[in-house]
Amino acid sequence: MNIFNSISSFTTTKKTIVTIGTFDGVHIGHKKVLQKLHNLAKEKNAESVLLTFFPHPRMVLQQDLNIKLLNTIEEKKQLISQFELDHLIIHPFDLEFSRLTAEDFVKNVLVNQLNICSIIIGYDHRFGRNRTATIDDLIEFGTKYNFEVEQITAKEIDEIAISSTKIRNALLDGDIETANTYLGYKYTLSGLVIEGKKIGRTINFPTANIKVDEEYKLIPQNGVYIVSVEIDTSTHFGMMNIGNNPTISEGDQNIEVHIFNFSQSIYNTNIRICFIERIRNEEKFASLYELKKQLEKDKIFSLARIKTLQ
Known part of the structure; x- marks a missing residue:
């Protein structure tokens, strides 16, 4: 799959089938659209193109800095690469791009x-300056500029919307099982291991403190x-705490993971964490003694649960 960081850098001599969207989460609802894109491109002997945007349009148009996304850009690239798109x-x-008229967007960008x-798009898709153009306008432009419009059904759109909402709400509620079900994979966090207060090692539960750089990434x-914890090419199990460390001294939110049967120093290493339960x-x-007793119970429970899931 070829990855382009702007529309202007894209070039091809073949005809393309395009779909457009944020595709945050690249979840089971999105999977159907991407499979449709892949199949239609093969059927028409064309190349498949997914056009997406960053920052999220709401961050720019509504200055909604509180919006939290399910994927970072790198996570999205990795997930989309599995669908064998071209x-x-x-x-x-940005604001300049948002001010393109609908016809300018169709003529200059799409055509x-x-x-x-051909373009695959939802029945409720709106585009162009102030999002005033509808799919009916797109169909008219298709006739004028000689391309077809394939509609994603209302049912499929509802599935996508429901999935996205349920995933975000589930993660904010700590309901990992529901989130993972709708995603079709385990929710992940990636970040750099940084130095912490090193209190965990004093009670035999050393932790790796994780710094997630992307402030827009949704934290459960x-x-x-x-x-599970991916370090380089190896995978380990562990238990992770997200919170303010109230037993020690409440402060900012911390993300720290205790990796079972692991003693290597991994400071300044990027690791990937997958949520299981x-x-x-x-x-x-x-x-701290009472905390240690609880952590010992948590570890026994976690190891037993991991056995049942393997």
Whole structure:
């Protein structure tokens, strides 16, 4: 799959089938659309193109800095690569781009730059300046500029919308099982291992503290989770705490993982964490000794659960 960082850098001599959207999560609802894109491109002997945007349009148009996304750009690239598309375009979304009229977008972007012969789009898709153009307008432009419009059904659109909403809500509620079901894979966080207060090692539960650089990445509800941890090419199991460390001294939110049967130093290493199950709320204990006793129970429970899942 070829990846382009702007529409202007894209070039091809073949006709293309295009779909457009944010595709946040690249979840089971999106999978149907991407499979349709792949199949239609093969059927028409054309190249498949997914056009998406970053930053998220809401961040630009509504200055909604509180919006949290299910994927970082790198995660999205990796997930989309599994669908064997020909091209992925991640175009910078800014105010200038948002002011393109509907016809300018169709003529200059879709027709002249992307060389489309067909577009796959939702029945409720709106585009152009102030999002005033509808799919009926797109069909008219298709007749004028000689391309076909394939509609995603209302049922499929509803599935996508429901999935996205349910995933975000589930993660904010700590309901990992529901989130993973709708995603079709385990929700992940990636980040750099940084130095922490090193209190965990004093009670025989050393942790790797994770710094997630992307502020827009959705962090699940505070609590203790069973996770798998990918370090370079190896995978380990562990348990992770998201929270404010109330037993020690409440502060900013921390993300720290205790990796089972692991003693290597991994400071300044990027690791990837996959959520398996949430096991309890974060709690404030009377002492570090009481915290250690609970962590020992958590570890026994986690190892037993991991056995049943393997």
